[in-house]
Amino acid sequence: MLAQPAGPFALGTFSAADGVPFPGLLARERVLDLGGALDWAPSGLRAVLERWEETLPVLHSLADDDTLDWRPLDGLRVHAPLEPRQIFQSGANYRQHVIDLEVAHRSPDDPRTVEEARAEIAAIMDRRAAEDLPYVFIGLPSTVAGPYDDVVLPSWAKKPDWELELAAVIARPAYRVSVEEALEYVAGYTIANDLTDRATVFRRDMPAIGTDWLRCKNAPGFTPLGPWIVPAESIADPGDLRVTLKLNGETMQDESTKDMLFGVARLVSYISQSAQLLPGDLVLTGSPAGNGIHWGRLLRDGDVMEGSITGLGVQRTRCVEEKS
Structure with missing residues (x-):
């Protein structure tokens, strides 16, 4: 069922x-x-x-x-419910998620205790929220796959990870819209699993370049989407939904969208100040805590992910190794 x-x-x-x-x-x-x-x-x-x-x-x-x-x-x-022309992805948008990632990526030479590291990044997140600066990058439509399709893990992806997210679906062209009117441009909501290869997030050849989102997030099928789009009028508050991902039946992510630094309205408005959003575009709102990098358990052949968000249904995808 x-x-x-x-x-x-x-x-x-x-x-x-x-x-x-x-x-x-x-x-x-x-x-x-x-x-x-x-x-x-x-x-x-x-x-x-x-x-x-x-x-x-x-x-x-x-x-x-x-x-x-x-x-x-x-x-x-x-x-997948639709083929978007554009995918906008919000990074570092869940407070607890970013704190966990920062601790997981600490250098062995970091003199701080875990508690000190968590406190420091928590202060940074609070400052970001106060300064009202979302972080958004762009993904490729070719990553979209169905909600029950197999996920092919590329041979080069050494640390593939899950990131279940609430996705807003745009209804009409939006350019330079205010936060107050932004939700009027949202047709509905769906589920996206924004897979990431943690091994290729950062450019090791030139750290000053920073993150390599093309490499780590845009393999074919790396965005299982759906199962369907629920009209916005049926979702009382997108800022109060439960995001849950189970791996082989074990709960790994289980967090409320209340933990988002920037809600759907703020993200849509922010994106629209630089780019024009088009009907069918996706705005991915970021991943909550509980990723594989946090648990020390990344995706591998045979894994089954089950992702659900309150009122939006359930997607189930099985991981398979890329055949040579």
Whole structure:
């Protein structure tokens, strides 16, 4: 049984076995092909988001119409809900996560005790929040994979790690919007697992360059997405959701989005000051504490990750080694 989304309906991309994927409306464990149900026949879910304001009331009506050609969810393949044009990723956005990472990456020559190191980075995080400076970088759409697809671990990735995150899905073009109006540009929310190879995060050949996000985060399939998009109106408070990741049944991440330094509205507004957000774009809000680097246990062949966020469903992915 798949976990059902909050609210009366959700949106996703589905297919029959080996069939052509279609944009679908999920309601009460059944799916309606929006390609046939909407009179303008969208080719994909991104097209629905591009007409979000006019389509949302129609989706409500369709969800309540039992006379339509509904298909049982059971038996359909669930794909990544959409293909974004842009992915914006928030780094160092969970207070406890960054403290844990800083301690995990301490140099053996660091004279500080663990307690001193934690206190120092905690002060830095508090200062960042007070100065209102989010940290955002860009990911590639080619990393997106389905919520139940296998995750191929590249042979060069020596320390692959999980990072379950809340992802906001943009509804309409947003450029230089205020924090107060930013959530009006969010269509809904979904789950993203923003995988990272910890061994290649930092450039060792020239430390002054800093982080290498291309190398460590952008392998094909490194962003399992979904299972579906839940409309924003069905999520009472994106700043109060539980983010949980289990590895082979053992809970590794279990944190509230309350621990975010910068909430969805602040991130959307911040990004929009420099770049234009487009319908279907993803804003990943950062990973909470409990990554593999913290536990000293990185991903390997055969591992099964189960990620859930309150009201957004569950994704399950199995890790497989890249075949030579």
